[in-house]
Amino acid sequence: MIQKANGDAIEVILEGPISEKTEIFDIKIQNFKDIKLNMAKVTFINSIGVKNWISWTTRMATGAKLTLEECPYVIVNQVNIVHGFVPKNSVITSFFAPFLCDACSHEQVLKLENGVHYKYAQNQLPHEVNLPEVICAKCGAVMEPDFMVDKTFGFLKEKT
Numbered sequence: 001m002i003q004k005a006n007g008d009a010i011e012v013i014l015e016g017p018i019s020e021k022t023e024i025f026d027i028k029i030q031n032f033k034d035i036k037l038n039m040a041k042v043t044f045i046n047s048i049g050v051k052n053w054i055s056w057t058t059r060m061a062t063g064a065k066l067t068l069e070e071c072p073y074v075i076v077n078q079v080n081i082v083h084g085f086v087p088k089n090s091v092i093t094s095f096f097a098p099f100l101c102d103a104c105s106h107e108q109v110l111k112l113e114n115g116v117h118y119k120y121a122q123n124q125l126p127h128e129v130n131l132p133e134v135i136c137a138k139c140g141a142v143m144e145p146d147f148m149v150d151k152t153f154g155f156l157k158e159k160t
């Protein structure tokens, strides 16, 4: 784990599994207003990791913002399935989504970005999803998302 604090902002690059031992939970999250986590190298999260994560993020200061960058698909899944996994004031700026080629079964992972491939619901406007056309690197066919689009983008809906 690499961390860089600057006043009330902190940037952390996470690596490996999120479990009971993850060092990130030692960070005093309540001391920061702007918390940016790069998740690209996170491998998985177990149930204790989920529990620790939620009790850690609930200690965030009022009005503080949590930004998650380059989330693996498993983390986006948690955000959608586990109520309260991310606080209200949070944003996933990008995540990795799996695509599958029907023609040759080749799999590719693509980074989807906020403001390009999706937009959060806000000011009564619904969320938006604009999946790119993904071309199979092996056979040139158009690939299909290997995930349930509706469910995966559930995190974009306005939190009530």
Ligand SMILES: [Zn+2]
Pocket: 101, 102, 103, 104, 105, 106, 136, 137, 138, 139, 140, 141
């Ligand atoms: Zn193919």
